[in-house]
Amino acid sequence: MKICVLPGDGIGPEIMAEAVRVLRALDLKAEMEEGLLGGCAVDATGTPYPEATQKLAREADAVLLGAVGGPKWDGLPREQRPERGLLGIRKDLNLFANLRPAILYPELANASSLKPEVVAGLDILIVRELTGDIYFGQPRGIETREVDGTQQRVGWNTMIYAEYEIRRILKVAFEAAQKRGKKLCSVDKMNVLECTQLWRDIAEEVAKDYPDVELSHMLVDNAAMQLVRAPKQFDVMVTGNMFGDILSDEASMLTGSIGMLPSASLDANNKGLYEPSHGSAPDIAGKGVANPLATILSAAMMLRYTFNQEEAALRIENAVKKVLAQGLRTGDIHEPGTKKVGTREMGDAVIAAL
Ligand SMILES: NC(=O)C1=CN([C@@H]2O[C@H](COP(=O)(O)OP(=O)(O)OC[C@H]3O[C@@H](n4cnc5c(N)ncnc54)[C@H](O)[C@@H]3O)[C@@H](O)[C@H]2O)C=CC1
Ligand SMILES: CC(C)CC(=O)C(=O)O
Ligand SMILES: [Mg+2]
Numbered sequence: 001m002k003i004c005v006l007p008g009d010g011i012g013p014e015i016m017a018e019a020v021r022v023l024r025a026l027d028l029k030a031e032m033e034e035g036l037l038g039g040c041a042v043d044a045t046g047t048p049y050p051e052a053t054q055k056l057a058r059e060a061d062a063v064l065l066g067a068v069g070g071p072k073w074d075g076l077p078r079e080q081r082p083e084r085g086l087l088g089i090r091k092d093l094n095l096f097a098n099l100r101p102a103i104l105y106p107e108l109a110n111a112s113s114l115k116p117e118v119v120a121g122l123d124i125l126i127v128r129e130l131t132g133d134i135y136f137g138q139p140r141g142i143e144t145r146e147v148d149g150t151q152q153r154v155g156w157n158t159m160i161y162a163e164y165e166i167r168r169i170l171k172v173a174f175e176a177a178q179k180r181g182k183k184l185c186s187v188d189k190m191n192v193l194e195c196t197q198l199w200r201d202i203a204e205e206v207a208k209d210y211p212d213v214e215l216s217h218m219l220v221d222n223a224a225m226q227l228v229r230a231p232k233q234f235d236v237m238v239t240g241n242m243f244g245d246i247l248s249d250e251a252s253m254l255t256g257s258i259g260m261l262p263s264a265s266l267d268a269n270n271k272g273l274y275e276p277s278h279g280s281a282p283d284i285a286g287k288g289v290a291n292p293l294a295t296i297l298s299a300a301m302m303l304r305y306t307f308n309q310e311e312a313a314l315r316i317e318n319a320v321k322k323v324l325a326q327g328l329r330t331g332d333i334h335e336p337g338t339k340k341v342g343t344r345e346m347g348d349a350v351i352a353a354l
Helices: 012-025 039-045 051-059 082-092 163-178 194-207 220-229 241-255 293-305 310-325 343-353
Strands: 002-008 031-034 062-067 097-103 123-129 141-147 150-156 183-188 214-219 236-239 264-266 272-274
Touching (some): 002 012, 002 039, 002 051, 012 293, 012 343, 062 293, 097 163, 097 241, 163 183, 163 194, 163 236, 183 194, 194 214, 220 236, 220 241, 236 241, 272 293, 293 343
Parallel strands (some): 002 031, 002 062, 062 272, 123 236, 183 214, 183 236
Antiparallel strands (some): 097 123, 097 264, 264 272
């Protein structure tokens, strides 16, 4: 098992240290090699996805990533920003399928942003397309030009999907739905965006190959509302890169915190990059208080999807459940009657529970 470890920026190194310790505690035959991605890579090499990291990531079976970015790098030219490194590695490894499971652990029912009765038993899988859409579309830019007779700055991006990109992510979503509750909700904005009209048309076509899955469609604004009104109506949701980015952050709060939401980004052969769904949390970086569970649960997803080690994945997930049952909580999920712990202490507890 060759794993490329990219801690990244902000809380990245803190949460990654715990995930790596958990993996080591499992005593797997894993080779882990660290590399630079994001702001730390910009500082060291001038570029957010340096060649050495490209080589490491391409040669590895899987990549485990913390998070990238932070205000320190926000003023850089766009090509040098940490987030371009993240988009770069996703594109380079062809990781078009991003799976973000929003599962409520019963112990966190009171930490959810919604009432316990609305979220009890919540288990949604968000399937987000990850290498297309407006995050990658060309042309894009900011320039000064004449508009209605005056010089103005104009900014623009392009929302674009080719048929094959839509088709392949829908297949992933239908197959995931087949293995779960057999319900798939495709989220788009077809009432105003041609790009997502194509998405909806193709969803209807692909659905013919999956008669056992019930396909529904929802406009993204309604989907955002339904997620906080009655989230348990959803089984699998599939959507484009930008809508999926936003809806998955929203869904994370139904599970108690964005610090609980892991993710897997897969190519066609289950080579994967695994990372928490959150960012580098500059507001709490360096304080030892970040929740490492999303990263630890991402490591479990890595064992499941890339390495077919279901038993080891379940061991990690059960250890996380046990720690929550013991009442240990980082600040983001803390509530009266539970014990507040830091990042390292949470990692220690998961290892003890293993
Ligand atoms: N995959 C990645 O590497 C991502 C990187 N980013 C980057 O991260 C930087 C910060 O972005 P934000 O919009 O602030 O989003 P963020 O997800 O980093 O933080 C949002 C809020 O959630 C909290 N939070 C996030 N992870 C947490 C954890 N594990 N434990 C406890 N609290 C946690 C933060 O403290 C903050 O209050 C930006 O530079 C952004 O571009 C943002 C999202 C994803
Ligand atoms: C650079 C962003 C697209 C990262 C992000 O917010 C995400 O993938 O969730
Ligand atoms: Mg995001």
